[in-house]
Amino acid sequence: MQPATPGEPSPDSASPPRFSATLTGECLILSGPLRVQALSDPAMTRSAATIDASAVTALDTAGAWFLEKARRGGCKVTGLPQELQPLLRQVAASWPQRPKETGPPRGSLRGAVEQLGRHVGAAIASLLALVEYLGRFLAALARALRHPRQFPLTSLVYHCQAVGLNAVPIVVTISFLIGVVIAYQGAYQLRAFGAEIFTIDLVGIAVLRELAILLTAIVVAGRTGAAFTAALGAMKMREEIDAMRTLDIDPDQTLILPRVLALTLMMPILALIGDIAGLFGGGVMAWAALDISPAIYVARLSQNVDVTHAFVGLVKAPVFGMLIAIIGCRFGMQVGGDTESLGRMTSASVVAAIFAVIVADAGFSIFFAQVGL
Amino acid sequence: MSDPIITMRGIRTQFGPKVIHDGLDLDVMRGEILGIVGGSGTGKSVLLRSIVGLLTPAAGQITVKGIDVHRASGREHALLGRSLGVMFQDGALFSTLTVRENVEVPMRRLDLPAGVRSELADLKISMAGLPWDAGGKYPSELSGGMRKRAGLARALALDPELVFLDEPTAGLDPIGASEFDRLIRGLTDTLGLTVFLVTHDLDTLHACCDRIAVLAEKRVLATGSIDQLRRIDHPWVHEYFNGPRARAAMEQTARKDD
Numbered sequence: 308m309q310p311a312t313p314g315e316p317s318p319d320s321a322s323p324p325r326f327s328a329t330l331t332g333e334c335l336i337l338s339g340p341l342r343v344q345a346l347s348d349p350a351m352t353r354s355a356a357t358i359d360a361s362a363v364t365a366l367d368t369a370g371a372w373f374l375e376k377a378r379r380g381g382c383k384v385t386g387l388p389q390e391l392q393p394l395l396r397q398v399a400a401s402w403p404q405r406p407k408e409t410g411p412p413r414g415s416l417r418g419a420v421e422q423l424g425r426h427v428g429a430a431i432a433s434l435l436a437l438v439e440y441l442g443r444f445l446a447a448l449a450r451a452l453r454h455p456r457q458f459p460l461t462s463l464v465y466h467c468q469a470v471g472l473n474a475v476p477i478v479v480t481i482s483f484l485i486g487v488v489i490a491y492q493g494a495y496q497l498r499a500f501g502a503e504i505f506t507i508d509l510v511g512i513a514v515l516r517e518l519a520i521l522l523t524a525i526v527v528a529g530r531t532g533a534a535f536t537a538a539l540g541a542m543k544m545r546e547e548i549d550a551m552r553t554l555d556i557d558p559d560q561t562l563i564l565p566r567v568l569a570l571t572l573m574m575p576i577l578a579l580i581g582d583i584a585g586l587f588g589g590g591v592m593a594w595a596a597l598d599i600s601p602a603i604y605v606a607r608l609s610q611n612v613d614v615t616h617a618f619v620g621l622v623k624a625p626v627f628g629m630l631i632a633i634i635g636c637r638f639g640m641q642v643g644g645d646t647e648s649l650g651r652m653t654s655a656s657v658v659a660a661i662f663a664v665i666v667a668d669a670g671f672s673i674f675f676a677q678v679g680l
Numbered sequence: 681m682s683d684p685i686i687t688m689r690g691i692r693t694q695f696g697p698k699v700i701h702d703g704l705d706l707d708v709m710r711g712e713i714l715g716i717v718g719g720s721g722t723g724k725s726v727l728l729r730s731i732v733g734l735l736t737p738a739a740g741q742i743t744v745k746g747i748d749v750h751r752a753s754g755r756e757h758a759l760l761g762r763s764l765g766v767m768f769q770d771g772a773l774f775s776t777l778t779v780r781e782n783v784e785v786p787m788r789r790l791d792l793p794a795g796v797r798s799e800l801a802d803l804k805i806s807m808a809g810l811p812w813d814a815g816g817k818y819p820s821e822l823s824g825g826m827r828k829r830a831g832l833a834r835a836l837a838l839d840p841e842l843v844f845l846d847e848p849t850a851g852l853d854p855i856g857a858s859e860f861d862r863l864i865r866g867l868t869d870t871l872g873l874t875v876f877l878v879t880h881d882l883d884t885l886h887a888c889c890d891r892i893a894v895l896a897e898k899r900v901l902a903t904g905s906i907d908q909l910r911r912i913d914h915p916w917v918h919e920y921f922n923g924p925r926a927r928a929a930m931e932q933t934a935r936k937d938d
Binding site: 342343344346347352367368369372376393394397398401402403404405643644645646647648 | 791
């Protein structure tokens with residue numbers, strides 16, 4: 308620090324002095340109040356060999372920061388009035404100590420490869436975490452079956468209502484509309500060949516095998532999977548889950564088990580309701596657009612559409628339900644302490660659940676094709 | 681030192697039928713640290729929120745630097761906003777921003793280059809007693825004490841004349857709390873701040889405050905130094921300043937002074 312020279316008397320105090328910075332040669336002369344607003348003065352960004360601060364009348368931390376930074380950059384700071392020195396000393400004393408940068412610089416090839424590696428690692432870890440949560444669910448289920456009195460029956464019934472019964476209206480509406488759309492499109496295309504009657508086969512097979520269950524799963528993923536993540540995430544954020552652990556309450560058993568079990572049990576029921584609504588929609592459309600009477604529609608359905616199609620569709624339902632619930636719970640437990648991560652995890656949970664459902668559906672298709680169903 | 685920077689006259693605050701303040705008068709002098717004490721539910725935080733303009737009292741007038749807080753024009757509001765800094769109880773940091781970005785938030789109003797802003801933020805973080813690497817962290821990654829320091833760094837970002845601290849030492853361990861007391865005292869002396877400090881902590885009152893105002897019976901019951909308040913004949917005030925905890929805090933201060 309430069310030796311202090313006695314402060315000059317402040318100029319005429321009738322009007323508040325304005326800040327000014329003038330660069331003469333290598334010397335930057337500052338006068339008036341050196342406050343944070345002064346830092347946007349264009350003259351302040353030029354480099355100078357010395358700074359004459361003898362006419363500075365007031366100083367704030369930002370001003371002191373400017374002087375100290377200049378001093379550390381090899382510039383001589385002279386003449387700061389005595390009464391402003393303590394602030395400069397305080398700023399100098401608590402100057403941030405920047406540690407050396409470690410790791411590869413961002414933007415380099417090595418950095419990009421490292422980023423890619425981290426993403427792949429994170430993806431594998433998140434896949435493994437799903438397996439972990441499946442294991443936790445099964446272990447909790449086994450424990451609950453061994454000690455039936457610990458079984459969270461009330462909670463299970465509550466969640467069955469929330470994920471099952473309360474989802475019926477939206478599942479019925481969507482499946483009905485899909486039946487209508489398939490019947491209408493099928494009739495329009497098949498009429499060209501004079502084969503309108505096959506519309507019934509088309510609706511039956513498409514709705515029963517794939518569409519009803521897939522759409523139900525997507526609706527449930529958006530509705531219930533997101534709700535699971537948000538509910539568990541909020542509990543995680545408010546340390547409720549930690550509190551449960553300290554009270555010797557197993558979160559796997561009280562939170563995850565009833566949710567996953569409820570969705571696994573309710574999903575086939577929802578899918579069956581979806582099947583019926585889809586077939587009903589197809590029937591309504593066939594009657595309205597093709598003049599196929601309900602009696603003929605039902606007769607042809609039961610004759611030409613084998614019950615294995617319904618079986619193939621429904622057998623997927625519990626698997627999809629379990630996948631959605633486990634993903635929802637797992638992402639909920641990943642939520643950290645901040646509100647941002649709750650939102651991020653909720654949307655990630657829906658995306659992951661829909662993705663998982665479609666991948667599993669593809670797997671089922673290959674499997675059923677191989678076994679000839 | 682003698683002219684009041686905040687004046688409150690006839691403040692009445694109520695939530696529904698529940699009256700919190702009734703006919704409350706208080707002056708805060710320029711350059712002092714005023715401690716506000718009072719039992720739970722006497723409206724200490726409510727008073728703070730009324731002064732900074734988050735709450736409008738049912739009656740009465742609050743002026744800060746000569747501007748009536750609740751009848752100020754837009755321009756006056758902006759002027760007031762620049763000269764106030766508030767540290768809320770748990771820091772109230774924005775959870776989606778890092779500590780450094782949190783401290784930069786008040787500076788965004790000024791026309792500063794981004795580099796200057798972030799270096800100034802680093803300086804404030806360091807002045808609040810946080811380590812260098814805290815700047816890049818998110819509030820959820822910090823301990824309670826560090827969040828309070830970060831909250832103080834944000835409150836001091838623009839060197840406001842007036843700083844409001846709501847229970848700055850609550851929930852800190854005694855060592856951390858007394859470090860915080862020294863920090864507040866030191867920053868006040870070098871920056872020439874006026875501090876409005878709501879606290880329950882007797883040690884903080886001893887270590888920091890120039891003057892103490894006691895809230896009770898819906899008004900400011902008394903103001904003065906600890907010694908003056910100790911002689912006041914009111915059951916709550918007497919119990920507060922002469923109870924076992926108060927004596928322990930006094931002895932500690934006396935030992936420190938030796």
